[in-house]
Amino acid sequence: MAREECKALLDALNRTTARHHQLALTVGGSADSRALRRELRRTRREAQELAAAARARLTAPLRDRGLGGEERAELERLWAAFSGCLDLLEADMRRALALGSAFPLQAPRRPLVRTGVAGGPGGPGGSARSLRRLAERDGDGDGDADGDDLRELEREVLQLSDMIRDMEMKVNVPRWTVQARQTAGAELLSAASSAGPASVQERSGPCDPSKALAAAVFSAVLLAAVALAVCVAKLS
CATH class of the missing domain: 1.20.58.70 (Methane Monooxygenase Hydroxylase; Chain G, domain 1)
Known part of the structure; x- marks a missing residue:
């Protein structure tokens, strides 16, 4: 208690x-x-x-x-x-x-900026x-x-x-x-490990062969274009 x-x-x-x-x-x-x-x-x-x-x-x-x-x-x-x-x-x-x-x-009792205005109780300074x-x-x-x-x-x-x-x-x-009961950042690591793989799997989803083939073809075309640009630059 x-x-x-x-x-x-x-x-x-x-x-x-x-x-x-x-x-x-x-x-x-x-x-x-x-x-x-x-x-x-x-x-x-x-x-x-x-x-x-x-x-x-x-x-x-x-x-x-x-x-x-x-x-x-x-x-x-x-x-x-x-x-x-x-x-x-x-x-x-x-x-x-x-x-x-x-x-x-x-x-403050005294003004930090003096304007030069002075007067009696009824004048500007008095006001x-x-x-x-x-x-x-x-x-x-x-x-x-x-x-x-x-x-x-x-x-x-x-x-x-x-x-x-x-x-x-x-x-x-x-x-x-004083001995700590757990390592520093253990709570954050446990939360990340429990939520991380599931969220990644949900975002990525199953692998699509057609999408993988299209990505490979696009990469090959891009590499060929870069090589061609380099050859043109050398010849010129």
Whole structure:
């Protein structure tokens, strides 16, 4: 029962980590927005909750020295997959932190392009400043939203790094010692072997002697034409 629960948790963590990876790649691009940052924050928190639950489920049985060989081997495979998910999550969180710092969403307080227009509250310059203040106010209601999100993300990155180091200290399962249950790409090879011959036979069908004879005659005529063209070229 514990092994099945660990598999279910790892499946959910794998899907959430993959979603977080796709969202992290979008930060700083043309689709970046405040809604995307919120979804990225929600997804990484969900991934951290799943990681904490999977860690609690896997740590206790792996530290049990009386665990059977086959069951221990299966849990070690799950632990290796779990560690890979955490490594990807940490790398994507660091990427999101770097991109979020380089591409803040909050509008700058000073314009990057100076037009030379200035004036009082009723002039053109005052209108531009009013529009800028409205944009900043309608953005989030918090002038330092980007800074708060980045500081929170930085703390979460450090917490995840500490959790990974703590895991390695409590459970000593080197990844290179984990035995896979099947060779790499075995599922793809089995699917191709089961579907390949039948599909080829269906496409090709039985051999037709008349078609084979026609193909042989056509090949002979083509070779004769090529030889004739070569002789003409040499004589000329």
